[in-house]
Amino acid sequence: MFTKDLIEDLSSNSLEEHIHKKIEEIQKKDKEINSFITLNIEDAQNSSKEIQKKIDKGIQGKLSGLAISIKDNIAVSKLRMTCGSKVLENYIAPYDATIINSIKKEDGIIIGKCNMDEFACGSDGTSSYFGPTKNPRNIDYVPGGSSSGSAASLAAGFTDLSIGSDTGGSIRCPASFCGVYGFKPSYGLVSRYGLSDMAMSLEGPGPFAKDTYGIALLLDIISGKDPRDTVTVESSKSYTKTVENFKDQDIKNLKIAYAKEFFEGVDEKIKNIILDKISKLESEGAKIEEVSLPNIKYAIPIYYLVVFSEFSSAMSKFDGFKYGHYVGGQDIVEAVSNTRETSMGIEVKRRVLLGTFITMEEFRGRWYTKALKARSAIKEDFKRIFNSYDLLIGPTMPTLPWKIGERISDPLSMYSSDILTVSANLAGICASSQPVGEAKGLPVGLQLHADSLCESKLLKGMRAVELACGGI
Amino acid sequence: MQLHEDKYKDLNLKIGLEIHVQLKTEQKIFCECSTDYINSSPNNNICPICTSQPGSKPMGVNEKALENLLKIGLFFGCKAYEKPFYVQRKHYFYPDLPSNYQRTSQPILGDGNFMGVGIWEIHIEEDPGRYELREGKVDLNRCGVPLAEIVTAPDIKSPEYAREFLRDLLLSLEYLGVIRGESGSIRADVNISIMGGNRIEIKNVNSVKGVYKAxxxxxxxxxxxxxxxxxxTMETRHFDEGSMITKTLRKKETVADYRYIPDPDLVPIYISPEKLQEIESVLxxxxxxxxxxxxxxxSLGEEIVDALISDLYLSDFFEESAKKSNPIESGKWCATELKRRLNEKNLSVSTSKITPKHISDMIGFIERGELSVKNAKWIIEDAVDTGEDITSLMDKKNFYQISSEDTLLDIIEKVMGDNPKAVEDYKSGNENALHFLFGKVVNETEGRAEPSKTIKLLKDKLCMVN
Structure with missing residues (x-):
C-alpha cells in the first residue's frame, strides 16, 4: 500500500530530504499548475526537523511527517485563509480548525493552503480570484472543483495527502478529474469547526490520498466528536485496520447496488469503464444488483435551493466592516455594495442574490421549505437501498474534464455536472471517488456510496475496487 | 386589579411588552467566553466563535442558560412546547453584530400569566455587542451573552400598571436567581394602541422608568x-432616553424582512418532561x-412585608427566625434595623455573618426585659459585623437591663440626692424635671435601667419626698 510504504520509508530515510523534495517540486512546477495560494515553506522545514527528532526516538505521531496540503477555506492558525476570494485576500486565521489541530498533533506537515473555487462555489476550479488551477494530467483541462488545488497538488506530487471540503461533490469531482482518491465522510463524522461556510447543512471536510490506506489514515485522525461542532458524533477510529485487514476473498461478502439513474446522460467511455469494473467485482464474487432511486431527478434543484439559501446567510458577514475588503462609500449601504461589487466573483454574487431572494419572507413557503421536504424524500431513497445493500456504485462525474474556460459562461451546464455527487450530501451519507481508468488520456473516477456512518463499509468497497484494478 | 385603569378608560389602552433580560451564566451562550463583559477592556472578552470568525461554529446552547429560561417560563405558569425547537438566524445589518445575523430560538415556552398579564411566549437569543454611535466604536465583549425574550399579551391597560408589572417581573427574576444582577437593566420593546387604532412599536427602551415615560x-x-x-399609522418608533420622547424609526411599508432560516450549524433541541419536572420541583x-x-x-403589615420580600434571602431569613420568636417582632426587626444595617454595609443576609438565631434570641432578651430596644439596635449591628452569639454580645457590651427594684431604688436615691434642685422643681409642678432625673438614672446605669420600671419607681419616690 503506497501511503503505508511511504510512512515506513520515512522512518529510515530523511524526512527533511522528503519535505525538501516536495518544496522543490512545488517551486519548479506550481507556477503552471497554480494549486497553492499560500505556501508554508519555512514552517514546514522547521517541522520536518522537529519531527525527524521524534522519528529518531520512535515517538512520532501517526502521520510521521507526511506533507499535507489544506484547502484554503479551512483555518490554519497564523496562515492566510482566502477562500479563493479577494474579499479575504488579507485575512489571517487566528485559530486552528479542529481537524488541523488533530493533524498537527499526529505530526502531519502542513505544506500550504490550496487554491479553490471562490468560496467553494464552482465545479471546475476556475473561479478563484487567484487564477484557475490546472489539471496536472493535462494543463489545458480543468482539475475539477471546488477543492481544485487539493486534488491537483496531490496529483502533481507536491504533497502526500490533502484535505478538501465537499458540499456537493467538491472533493469527489476534482479527485475524479485529477485521478486521485477522494472521500466525502458522512455528515457529522468529521468536525466542521474551522471550515468556512458555503452550505452548512451539506458540507464537511474530507481527505484526499493516493490510495485507500491514505484515506483511512486521515479519517482515523480527523473523525470524531467535537464540542465545537454540535452535529458531530463519536467515531470508531479503526479505519486503517479495516483497510489493512481486508483480504481478496472479502470481496465475496459485499452486496453492491447500481442505479440506472446514475448512468443516464453519462459519457459512453466513462460508462464502459465503470461497467467493466462492476463486472470485475462481480466475477470476484461480489453480489451486484440493479436498483432505482426515483427521487434523484430532483437532487440538483433541491441542492441548489439549499446551497443558495444557506450561502447567502453565511456571506452576510463579508460586508467590508466586519470581514472582507473595505472599499468605502458615501454611506453604509454604498460601502457594503462596493465591497461586494469589487471583491466577489460573479458566481458568488449570483448565489448570494438568489439565496436572498429565496429566503425572503414571501417566498419561503414556495422554495426553501419545499426543498427541505424534498430532501427527506431523497434520504428515504438511500435508506431503502442501504437496508439491503452495503454499497451503491457508479461514476463520479458524467463527463471527462473539460477545457479551461469552456463552461464559465453557462452556470446551468456547470450546475448539471454535479448531478451524480450532490445526492450524497443531501442524504448526509458517505461517498468516495477513486481512479479506475482513463479516456482520451484523462482520468475516470468511480464513485461508491455507503450509508451514513458506514465508513468502514465504504473503505472495504474502495479497497475491493483498488484490488480489482490491480492495486497493491 | 389594574392600577389607574379608570384614568385611561375612555382610551381603550392596549399595551404589550417584549422584554429582554440577560440570563445568568458563567459562559456565553455559544462559546466558552466569560459573560462578565463589563470588567474587561473592550474587545478582550472574545473568541473566534463569538466574533463569528470565518469557519467558526457555535457550540450547543449553554445548558445553564436554557435551564434559567425554563425556570422563568415555568414560574410564570407557561407550558413548554413538546416539539424540539430550532435556533434560527435573524438577518440584519448592524455594526455590533459580527455575522450580520442574530441567533434567536423559536418559542420554547408559552401561554403563561403574571399579575393578570398573559405571557405569550418566551425564547432565548444571543446579545449582540455594543456600538457607540457617537464615537463610531464597537465593543464585541457582550456578543453572545444569553438573553431571554419574554413576550406579553396586550393586557396592560395603563402606563402605571406597565411600570408596576415590570418592577415585579424584575423582582421575580432576581428572586429566581436567573438574571445577571449587576446589569439590573431591562431592554424592552413596547407595543401600544389606543382607541382600537393601529399598533405602534417603541424599540429599545432601556429602563422601567423609560417604559413608563415612553x-x-x-x-x-x-x-x-x-x-x-x-x-x-402602524410604525416603529425609537425612544430617546435624554428627551424622554419617541421618534419615528421606520414606517410599516419598509418593514424589515429578517429572512429567518433554521441555523444549519445547530441541531434542534428537545426538552424532556423529566427535565421540566426537575426544574419545576426547585422553583x-x-x-x-x-x-x-x-x-x-x-399578620404582618404590607409595608413590612414589602420590605421583606424585596430580597429573597431576607424573606427566607425572616421565616427561619420567626419559627423561634414572635413573627411580628421578628418581621419588624428584619424589615427595619437589619435591612438598614445590611444596606449600610452593602451586604445581604447571605454574605453577612448574622443568622436567624441572632434575631430570635435577641427578641427573647427584649421580651424578658433583659435588653432595651435601643441597645437591641447595637446588637444587630454587631451581629451583622461579627456573627458573635447574642449572649456573649450581651455580656461583652454589658447590655443586661437593670430591672431589680432594689438596685434601681439605690440609684434613684443617689440621683435625687445629687440633684436636689430638680427634685424641688418637680415638686413645684415642673414635669420636665422628671425627664431630667430619668436621664440621669439612665446615664448612671449606662443605659441599662429598664425604662418603665425606672419611671414608675422615680415617680413613687418623688411623691414620697413630700
Missing part, C-alpha cells in the same frame, strides 16, 4: 394626532404569592 408620551402624542383628526414561591402568605400567616 408610554405617557405616546398617549399624549396619539391623542393629539386623533384630536387633530389624523390617524395613527421558589413567587413574590406575589409570598406577599399574600406573609400577610395572612404572620
Amino acid at each position: 408610554l405617557k408620551y405616546e398617549i399624549v402624542r396619539q391623542k393629539a394626532v386623533l384630536q387633530r383628526g389624523g390617524t395613527i 421558589p414561591e413567587s413574590p406575589h404569592n409570598k406577599k399574600k402568605r406573609f400577610m395572612k400567616e404572620y
Whole structure:
C-alpha cells in the first residue's frame, strides 16, 4: 500500500530530504499548475526537523511527517485563509480548525493552503480570484472543483495527502478529474469547526490520498466528536485496520447496488469503464444488483435551493466592516455594495442574490421549505437501498474534464455536472471517488456510496475496487 | 386589579411588552467566553466563535442558560412546547453584530400569566455587542451573552400598571436567581394602541422608568394626532432616553424582512418532561404569592412585608427566625434595623455573618426585659459585623437591663440626692424635671435601667419626698 510504504520509508530515510523534495517540486512546477495560494515553506522545514527528532526516538505521531496540503477555506492558525476570494485576500486565521489541530498533533506537515473555487462555489476550479488551477494530467483541462488545488497538488506530487471540503461533490469531482482518491465522510463524522461556510447543512471536510490506506489514515485522525461542532458524533477510529485487514476473498461478502439513474446522460467511455469494473467485482464474487432511486431527478434543484439559501446567510458577514475588503462609500449601504461589487466573483454574487431572494419572507413557503421536504424524500431513497445493500456504485462525474474556460459562461451546464455527487450530501451519507481508468488520456473516477456512518463499509468497497484494478 | 385603569378608560389602552433580560451564566451562550463583559477592556472578552470568525461554529446552547429560561417560563405558569425547537438566524445589518445575523430560538415556552398579564411566549437569543454611535466604536465583549425574550399579551391597560408589572417581573427574576444582577437593566420593546387604532412599536427602551415615560408620551402624542383628526399609522418608533420622547424609526411599508432560516450549524433541541419536572420541583414561591402568605400567616403589615420580600434571602431569613420568636417582632426587626444595617454595609443576609438565631434570641432578651430596644439596635449591628452569639454580645457590651427594684431604688436615691434642685422643681409642678432625673438614672446605669420600671419607681419616690 503506497501511503503505508511511504510512512515506513520515512522512518529510515530523511524526512527533511522528503519535505525538501516536495518544496522543490512545488517551486519548479506550481507556477503552471497554480494549486497553492499560500505556501508554508519555512514552517514546514522547521517541522520536518522537529519531527525527524521524534522519528529518531520512535515517538512520532501517526502521520510521521507526511506533507499535507489544506484547502484554503479551512483555518490554519497564523496562515492566510482566502477562500479563493479577494474579499479575504488579507485575512489571517487566528485559530486552528479542529481537524488541523488533530493533524498537527499526529505530526502531519502542513505544506500550504490550496487554491479553490471562490468560496467553494464552482465545479471546475476556475473561479478563484487567484487564477484557475490546472489539471496536472493535462494543463489545458480543468482539475475539477471546488477543492481544485487539493486534488491537483496531490496529483502533481507536491504533497502526500490533502484535505478538501465537499458540499456537493467538491472533493469527489476534482479527485475524479485529477485521478486521485477522494472521500466525502458522512455528515457529522468529521468536525466542521474551522471550515468556512458555503452550505452548512451539506458540507464537511474530507481527505484526499493516493490510495485507500491514505484515506483511512486521515479519517482515523480527523473523525470524531467535537464540542465545537454540535452535529458531530463519536467515531470508531479503526479505519486503517479495516483497510489493512481486508483480504481478496472479502470481496465475496459485499452486496453492491447500481442505479440506472446514475448512468443516464453519462459519457459512453466513462460508462464502459465503470461497467467493466462492476463486472470485475462481480466475477470476484461480489453480489451486484440493479436498483432505482426515483427521487434523484430532483437532487440538483433541491441542492441548489439549499446551497443558495444557506450561502447567502453565511456571506452576510463579508460586508467590508466586519470581514472582507473595505472599499468605502458615501454611506453604509454604498460601502457594503462596493465591497461586494469589487471583491466577489460573479458566481458568488449570483448565489448570494438568489439565496436572498429565496429566503425572503414571501417566498419561503414556495422554495426553501419545499426543498427541505424534498430532501427527506431523497434520504428515504438511500435508506431503502442501504437496508439491503452495503454499497451503491457508479461514476463520479458524467463527463471527462473539460477545457479551461469552456463552461464559465453557462452556470446551468456547470450546475448539471454535479448531478451524480450532490445526492450524497443531501442524504448526509458517505461517498468516495477513486481512479479506475482513463479516456482520451484523462482520468475516470468511480464513485461508491455507503450509508451514513458506514465508513468502514465504504473503505472495504474502495479497497475491493483498488484490488480489482490491480492495486497493491 | 389594574392600577389607574379608570384614568385611561375612555382610551381603550392596549399595551404589550417584549422584554429582554440577560440570563445568568458563567459562559456565553455559544462559546466558552466569560459573560462578565463589563470588567474587561473592550474587545478582550472574545473568541473566534463569538466574533463569528470565518469557519467558526457555535457550540450547543449553554445548558445553564436554557435551564434559567425554563425556570422563568415555568414560574410564570407557561407550558413548554413538546416539539424540539430550532435556533434560527435573524438577518440584519448592524455594526455590533459580527455575522450580520442574530441567533434567536423559536418559542420554547408559552401561554403563561403574571399579575393578570398573559405571557405569550418566551425564547432565548444571543446579545449582540455594543456600538457607540457617537464615537463610531464597537465593543464585541457582550456578543453572545444569553438573553431571554419574554413576550406579553396586550393586557396592560395603563402606563402605571406597565411600570408596576415590570418592577415585579424584575423582582421575580432576581428572586429566581436567573438574571445577571449587576446589569439590573431591562431592554424592552413596547407595543401600544389606543382607541382600537393601529399598533405602534417603541424599540429599545432601556429602563422601567423609560417604559413608563415612553408610554405617557405616546398617549399624549396619539391623542393629539386623533384630536387633530389624523390617524395613527402602524410604525416603529425609537425612544430617546435624554428627551424622554419617541421618534419615528421606520414606517410599516419598509418593514424589515429578517429572512429567518433554521441555523444549519445547530441541531434542534428537545426538552424532556423529566427535565421540566426537575426544574419545576426547585422553583421558589413567587413574590406575589409570598406577599399574600406573609400577610395572612404572620399578620404582618404590607409595608413590612414589602420590605421583606424585596430580597429573597431576607424573606427566607425572616421565616427561619420567626419559627423561634414572635413573627411580628421578628418581621419588624428584619424589615427595619437589619435591612438598614445590611444596606449600610452593602451586604445581604447571605454574605453577612448574622443568622436567624441572632434575631430570635435577641427578641427573647427584649421580651424578658433583659435588653432595651435601643441597645437591641447595637446588637444587630454587631451581629451583622461579627456573627458573635447574642449572649456573649450581651455580656461583652454589658447590655443586661437593670430591672431589680432594689438596685434601681439605690440609684434613684443617689440621683435625687445629687440633684436636689430638680427634685424641688418637680415638686413645684415642673414635669420636665422628671425627664431630667430619668436621664440621669439612665446615664448612671449606662443605659441599662429598664425604662418603665425606672419611671414608675422615680415617680413613687418623688411623691414620697413630700
